[in-house]
């Protein structure tokens with residue numbers, strides 16, 4: 001693949017569409033409080049595609065769910081998520097409830113939940129899923145279905161055939177695209193997708209990635225794409241955020257993360273990827289095990305697995321520190337990491 005050079009440099013001119021501040025999610029458990037998202041902050045700008053990547057259990061879905069105030073009981077989200085509309089008005093998403101929250105979730109920030117393919121009701125045709133969504137939001141059906149047709153066509157589906165089908169009559173890839181069309185039918189500004197391609201084969205994953213870029217360009221959408229599949233998301237995202245143990249440990253333009261990874265975990269993660277254009281099945285796992293959210297390590301949560309860790313890392317949690325423009329890493333020794341953890345290949349470029 002050829003690396004995208006991403007021009008997020010002028011992001012100050014763009015609308016900060018979502019601003020998450022000190023976001024946490026906790027569960028009260030018998031053995032203590034489980035902190036499954038730990039004080040994370042992130043700004044998302046209009047029109048960009050942000051990829052969130054991390055190993056299983058690192059908190060990706062908790063971050064996604066809290067952006068829509070959709071953390072399931074008994075999980076509790078705290079902090080602030082400010083969503084800013086085109087007219088400059090802003091809302092704190094965690095304050096929304098009832099009807100206001102329901103409207104927000106379809107009209108402003110829409111989400112394809114993890115494992116959502118099963119969200120289609122097997123006993124009703126795809127058309128009815130669209131019609132019910134439009135009706136529930138008081139949208140004119142004729143106008144709404146015109147948009148549905150357009151969106152299905154944009155996703156290279158035959159609208160008539162798909163709308164008349166029952167979910168089981170469609171392949172996984174078709175169903176996933178129909179679900180993306182459904183998520184966009186009320187014209188949200190932001191689409192959050194949590195592992196949207198996990199159940200699909202490699203070719204279909206890559207074709208969905210291409211389609212998402214086209215859709216973003218056509219509708220000026222902002223997208224958040226969540227996955228454990230670094231090679232896949234690197235093809236799509238303008239910017240990446242690497243999550244480890246319920247926090248972001250490195251964020252930056254995709255090209256910089258691939259060529260100048262600075263957090264030891266990101267370096268190990270990329271080293272576990274023999275070739276960024278290879279499928280994830282060829283990735284080796286990063287050695288060591290993921291921390292327990294009830295009893296996380298002291299200091300830097302990566303220290304037990306980190307070859308560079310010393311007493312300071314055991315005692316003190318490193319904040320995100322600037323590495324270069326728009327690029328940050330939460331490591332006291334990121335400069336050393338660049339020296340001490342050699343990359344198997346230059347950012348896996350091929």
Ligand SMILES: Nc1ncnc2c1ncn2[C@@H]1O[C@H](COP(=O)(O)OP(=O)(O)OP(=O)(O)O)[C@@H](O)[C@H]1O
Pocket residue numbers: 027034036054055056057058059060061062063073074075114228293
């Ligand atoms: N209902 C729950 N009660 C308690 N802990 C939970 C609950 N749901 C999730 N968790 C814990 O929260 C942590 C973060 O989970 P999350 O689903 O965000 O991970 P993830 O990065 O999305 O993983 P995956 O790639 O497997 O989807 C995990 O340790 C998980 O066990």
Ligand code: NI
Pocket residue numbers: 060061062114194195
């Ligand atoms: Ni998840």
